[in-house]
Amino acid sequence: MLKKLIVILLVPLLLFPLFSKPGSAADWQDDAIYYVMVDRFYNGNTQNDQEVNIDDMNTYQGGDFAGITEKLDYIKEMGFTAIALNPVIQNMNGDYTGGSPHDFTAVNENYGTMEELRKLVKEAHDRDMKIMLDFQVNHVGEGHPWLEENGKKDWFHEERAITENGQTDKQETGWLDGKPDLAQENPEVSSYLIDAAKWWIKETGIDGYRLIYMNYVPQSFWEEMISAIREDRPDFFFIGDVDADKAEKLGIGMLDEEQMTGMREAFSTTDVEMDSLFKRWETLFGALNTPYTTGISVDTERTERFTKETERAKQFPGTRWKMALTYMYTMPGIPVVTYGSEIALNGGEKPDNHRMMNFRTDEELIDYMKQLSALRKEYPALRTGDLELLQSEDGMVVFKRETEEQTMIAAINNSSKTKTIQLDSAFIQDNQELRGKLNTDLVREQNGTFSITLEREMAEVYLVEKESGINYGFLAVLILVPIAFILFLILARKRGRQTN
Template identity: 30%
Template sequence: MNKAAVYHRADRSMAYAISKDQIQIRLKTAKNDVHQVKLLHGDPYNWSNHKWNHEEIEMILKGSDELHDYWEINLEPPFHRLRYGFVLSNKKKNVFYGEKNFHQTPPEDIGEYFCMPYMNQADQFQSPEWVHNTVWYQIFPERFANGDPSINPPATIPWASEDPKRDSFFGGDLQGVIDHLDYLAELGITGIYFTPLFEASSNHKYDTIDYFEIDQYFGDKDKLKELIKECKKRDIKVMLDAVFNHSGFFFPPFQDVLEKGENSRYKDWFHIWDFPVQTTPEPNYDTFAFTYMMPKLNTEHPEVKNYLLEAARYWAREFEIDGWRLDVANEVDQAFWREFRAEIKKINPDLYILGEVWHDSIPWLQGDQFDAVMNYPFTTNALQLIAKRSISVSSFIENMTKVQYMYPSPVNRAAFNLIGSHDTSRILTECEGDDQRVKQILTLLLTYYGTPCIYYGDEVGLSGGMDPGCRKCMEWDKAQQNQDLLSYIKQLIALRKNEPLLANDGDLSFYDVSEHTLVMKRENHDSAIFILINLSDQKDTLKVPYPLNKRKSIDLMTGEAHKWKKGKFKLKPQEIKMVKVY
């Protein structure tokens, strides 16, 4: 047995409450090395005749990645506390694994066991319940719709008259969004994620000048209030984007530093290396990336912290927004984010806090900072499998299983899943113009756990490479829209809404049964839905080892009864199937 691969920590990543009464425990072992795991568990104070009373339960093998197997079990400790250890078995031996060491047999000393001292409700990871059933739509305001030409920026270009450049302005604004809210409601959207709306000099607005003002070319505060009011009428949530890692070049405190140097009262608001301040040929201060136009803020400075926290409180309090998306969140000190969460949740406990982190994010997902991060590992693997065809079905399953077990299941339910954004190439371009591949990747997005997001225009077939190509004007001419793709996405969103199993109700698992077809199962105690995506240009026949037990099955895409013959599925080239068993 490969003991070096056996891993468990009694922390919030592998032992955690999933409700006020239930705990979930996970264990990682080497792939195909351990054949059975039993959990020994009991209350630490439950003793009889000088012996600790404990029970035994078999854990479930939930999935595998390239190197590891993942085991899981849910328990309900009667007194909300637990001591536990693992008995691992393979063909050669049995061993006990506890907090301090391996043993040949389970020890009598409970000090050798892992400990869950008490399931304090304050330690339970909790994200807003509404997020779990939300379908987001990301809007880059400058390119969505021009609803009020009277506030156009200077040198505004006629709508969609040319491909965007990095400094193009087409006049998109808040009124344009209001004008098309019925379109979003009809699509099935229940949340809008706006890239920054605050005063800035660029078209993308990630270079904030004033954190307390709406950019004049988008509208004003009254217009934002009108927009939020209209969204509420349609049960659409609103999430704003905040840039607290860095400011814009024209942020008044930074301009003061440029003017007064060491005599500026704001000199410690930024990370200035030495004086005088220089911007070229290289800045002598910390920036976002190497962009001298975006000086990094010193969020540990009390005045900076208070300024930014008040901005966050102001928009949450006065405009009743539903979420904050936090740009470059991993470069801001975590003490700031802990205080940010405490302040925001005082105003609205159900406000969704989403961090932009592209890598392993468990440090920010302990329940004291973010509700979720942007799930770029999902994006990467989905693109590699479906858009690029650069990894096998088996590799995709292994990769996604690893991602799935990086985080506790309550964290996964709030994960912000996306397949494209203002920072990436358009999904149609990634799929080399193949509409069917776009449908396949959107099927995966909208049947996966978490909360999915569609980038504006992807639903009607907008194309474009990396920035600025991915920031084209929205196409509003129906004759130029891909109506077939639009109808398909509407159907997917409606299915996700009508079938809770396709959102966050139940477990998610994969079947590695075909080289050509991805098979994903969403299941609860009385029904299951199989999502099958044939990635090849050939027909595929595959068998899923799942007991039907005289239950009915229906093809959700057609609404017709599905003939289940010994677990076999037949798929046409590139076909997508969704079959519900109930």
């Protein structure tokens, strides 16, 4: 009888796994992604430093898979739940960025071995973190041996520079930065690339691909590749640098470069109107069924650092970063943060924007990022809630994120002056108050309005909850504790006298 009971209890556990596999496409909207340029992060294994030259920023500096594995706890403690890596396939011409592919089914040995990459993925999964890889299929490295190999000359388009990015045919067939352009319309080429994409998933157990240079490759290829991978891994996640219409047709997340440009303009200095950012979200909500998997960045590995933008505007980078990060973590979408942002790493054009990470630095911005991550994790409305702009005035915005169960209000004063915005109580239910979760502010309704006052370059995130009124229990404790202590002293003195 006991054996039958044990079997009955175990059957549901066998049918329904206790833990979901990291990388479920449905829950990426809850994630925050930390983007790592492998070579510029941390050197964890000096045995693979054969091509390292720390005096030349245009070549390898020593970062590797082992280094990222060693720093997983550092990344997790900042609140990141996923890590994206630049292309890790075997490269040529000393290209530390991974942008000059040589063999699509071999690892870049300057980053480490396949075993070390597998260990990184496993260690990340053990921490409930996901790993995604950049995957680009547009081109190979300059002087690739396939150009001279019999039977492979038709793998490439005729050499021609891309001169007009607005024309699809020129984008899809031209040579980007002089690199041989692959002809994905050739069935042999498409099969090779799709097989390679599936090979990395099978060999490493990664959870997603960050697809780059998507607009330089025919849409038909992406449809074929994504469909082929989803046949085996329906939970596999894709996000790419593509416009909203194409992202919707492919059913993938998009890296919103238009919003990134707007964010850089708005947050690199003060007193900039932010209405255009919210209009952009109106467009995205209208174009996408899943706007919550839109990647939100203020810089990438292909742009100058946001810190450089703030420096150019003669602003203090740490404060500017706080404003930008508050926006990223309270708006819909997935925050995608480039390594080094937590220390306001600076840098202009490549390779200056790929400086080596520094782990010995002030942690004020890191602590702020941890605080924002904790808020986003604790309050679902910040991840999946509807978005409504309540007020925008001279560089200060107040907006609402709301689900059926929860309402949050975020206020960002990105101006050079202390500002007050009056919110009509019609936006908020009766007997409610705004309780600050970032800086412990408290706002209550007075004469039909909620007055939100913020000093210059400050932000607050409020939870809308039932008005607490006077906390009589807390007041009672404040009164009773000292009374009890005094009584204790009196009794102790009396006992002391009796003893004597």
